[in-house]
Amino acid sequence: MSNYHMVEARVFFDLRQRVGGELAMSRVLPEPTVESFDLTVILSALAEPGRRALMTALYRRAARDEPIDCMVIAQEVDLGVSAPTLSHHYRVLREAGLVRTTAVGRSRVVTVRITDVESRFPGLLDATLTAT
Template structure:
């Protein structure tokens, strides 16, 4: 049975924490891949696409930092982790931030 991993509420988002999470190149590459792609997606697929050459523990750490900053939601389904960018929540709290840092989303609805 799927279970959502803990994440901060929109009201508790901290700009310093969000920017710090996005400042690290590996996390920014993961977020860019998520932001520009289709969602929800298995986190392993994103890692393959981004081809970062990082160890599994490092990648797990990056996903945890992104989740704890409020940038992504993660649902555990057995050994799989399905991730989704918290676009609406981020836009409500920090309008335009994700687009400014990560670029225009390629799969935007017309």
């Protein structure tokens, strides 16, 4: 008799993520409503230099109205931080209402919520992210 037991391995494929290489479904991560934006929370999120650098890079790309993979911006900005720290920075920006994050398979696509922020605090993003 053997000390090893046969275990049946099952692999599950989530059809919502990819079908024939094409995205079948994505998921927007939780974010605050425009009415619940808090200026203190937004300014606190932008007070940290790493998050401000990420947000500035995202804001510059937002002018071209293109969502971007969060790792592309992270490589462009090169903060020199660990993946969990980078994830924390993106979470703080999202929870402040500055960005919208969409889970697409295993990657995260980020867009700046310019219209939402501008409707609540006109001129804030331009004043804080384009100042030299």
